[in-house]
Amino acid sequence: MINFQYVRANDVADAVRQIAADPTAKFIAGGTNLIDLMKEDVERPARLIDITRLPLKTVEETADGGLRIGALVPNSDLAYHPLIQQRYPLLASAILAGASAQLRNMASTGGNLLQRTRCYYFYDVATPCNKRKPGSGCSAITGLNRMHAILGTSEACIATHPSDMCVALAALDAKVHVTGPAGERAITFSDFHRLPGNTPQRDTNLEPNEIVTAVDLPARGFAANYTYLKIRDRLSYAFALVSIAAALELDGDTIKEARLALGGVAHKPWRDTAAEAALRGQGANPATFTRAADLLLRDAKGFGHNSFKIDLARRAIVRALTQATRGTPQSQSSKKIL
Numbered sequence: 023m024i025n026f027q028y029v030r031a032n033d034v035a036d037a038v039r040q041i042a043a044d045p046t047a048k049f050i051a052g053g054t055n056l057i058d059l060m061k062e063d064v065e066r067p068a069r070l071i072d073i074t075r076l077p078l079k080t081v082e083e084t085a086d087g088g089l090r091i092g093a094l095v096p097n098s099d100l101a102y103h104p105l106i107q108q109r110y111p112l113l114a115s116a117i118l119a120g121a122s123a124q125l126r127n128m129a130s131t132g133g134n135l136l137q138r139t140r141c142y143y144f145y146d147v148a149t150p151c152n153k154r155k156p157g158s159g160c161s162a163i164t165g166l167n168r169m170h171a172i173l174g175t176s177e178a179c180i181a182t183h184p185s186d187m188c189v190a191l192a193a194l195d196a197k198v199h200v201t202g203p204a205g206e207r208a209i210t211f212s213d214f215h216r217l218p219g220n221t222p223q224r225d226t227n228l229e230p231n232e233i234v235t236a237v238d239l240p241a242r243g244f245a246a247n248y249t250y251l252k253i254r255d256r257l258s259y260a261f262a263l264v265s266i267a268a269a270l271e272l273d274g275d276t277i278k279e280a281r282l283a284l285g286g287v288a289h290k291p292w293r294d295t296a297a298e299a300a301l302r303g304q305g306a307n308p309a310t311f312t313r314a315a316d317l318l319l320r321d322a323k324g325f326g327h328n329s330f331k332i333d334l335a336r337r338a339i340v341r342a343l344t345q346a347t348r349g350t351p352q353s354q355s356s357k358k359i360l
């Protein structure tokens with residue numbers, strides 16, 4: 023039996039005070055990832071700070087025409103929110119491609135950002151893993167690595183970030199709002215998650231004494247030409263082997279603006295501004311899409327079992343951009359499941 027304390031935070035300031043006072047504490051929101059990790063003995067917080075009663079459950083319009091999503095908005099509520107469905111259907115589509123209806127009802131926006139990798143060795147405390155135990159080694163590099171990263175890897179870790187929602191947030195240029203003992207700050211989405219480098223134990227640039235309070239979306243939603251394409255072993259209830267968030271603004275057949283983010287291929291949602299630049303001003307056709315895919319994957323490297331992902335990603339990028347051009351959203355119906 024491993025004992026831990028359970029406390030509730032009354033407001034954001036109280037939550038920050040409590041986490042800053044105890045380095046062994048962890049926030050708990052939906053608990054869909056943290057409780058699993060505690061059961062597997064991967065995480066051992068001495069104290070759980072329940073943040074589910076904090077007033078961070080609204081979706082509000084911002085002065086610049088965007089939206090502010092509270093960190094405790096459940097994934098289901100967010101995906102079915104009318105403003106998200108109308109203006110950011112790429113985000114709704116990505117959320118609905120993840121987990122199951124029951125899990126999405128519990129999972130929070132902040133928790134989704136901070137969910138940990140699904141690397142099998144990270145979950146298996148009998149094996150070396152630099153992310154779980156820094157300096158112990160990486161079992162995946164020479165082990166089973168079918169689900170692992172092909173971009174931005176290091177000698178210390180080749181894990182992927184498992185979120186679908188975050189891939190869409192990366193493509194949409196979201197911003198993460200956090201509060202800590204020094205006050206509030208905003209982190210651009212591309213700076214929120216980290217590459218493993220030689221500190222794979224750190225997934226994000228959130229400090230241990232900070233709380234995520236909200237995620238902001240800018241006004242630009244790409245509601246006409248978008249696709250979230252998720253390739254996985256089963257059609258539901260499985261993490262992405264490769265996923266693509268593709269969003270375009272078209273002027274006839276010419277691409278005015280393009281966003282491309284990949285999931286399942288790196289330690290963070292992968293965006294490549296050079297590949298996006300290669301799409302701008304070009305005709306929306308397979309030749310353009312293939313060029314962008316080649317550019318995005320120029321430094322991709324496989325580790326044996328996962329080498330198939332390089333070609334899979336190339337084909338998926340071309341398919342996602344083709345679907346986005348045609349206005350064919352994927353990968354799942356966004357009709358409400360009652």
Ligand SMILES: Cc1cc2nc3c(=O)[nH]c(=O)nc-3n(C[C@H](O)[C@H](O)[C@H](O)COP(=O)(O)OP(=O)(O)OC[C@H]3O[C@@H](n4cnc5c(N)ncnc54)[C@H](O)[C@@H]3O)c2cc1C
Pocket residue numbers: 048049050051052053054055056057058073093119120121122125128129130131132133134135136137184185186187232233234235259260261262
């Ligand atoms: C079987 C299964 C299948 C799944 N499939 C998918 C999938 O296909 N795609 C996908 O994207 N996800 C999938 N998930 C993951 C799921 O989306 C996450 O578990 C969920 O989003 C986590 O949210 P939560 O609120 O439950 O987080 P919790 O488990 O409560 O917390 C997770 C982490 O975030 C921290 N945290 C939570 N909120 C905050 C905050 N506001 N500020 C600072 N720290 C915070 C906690 O301390 C903890 O470290 C799956 C999960 C399961 C169990």
Ligand code: SF4
Pocket residue numbers: 139141142143144150151152153154159160161162163178179180181222
């Ligand atoms: S890939 Fe990362 S998480 Fe997986 S075993 Fe290696 S160090 Fe651990």
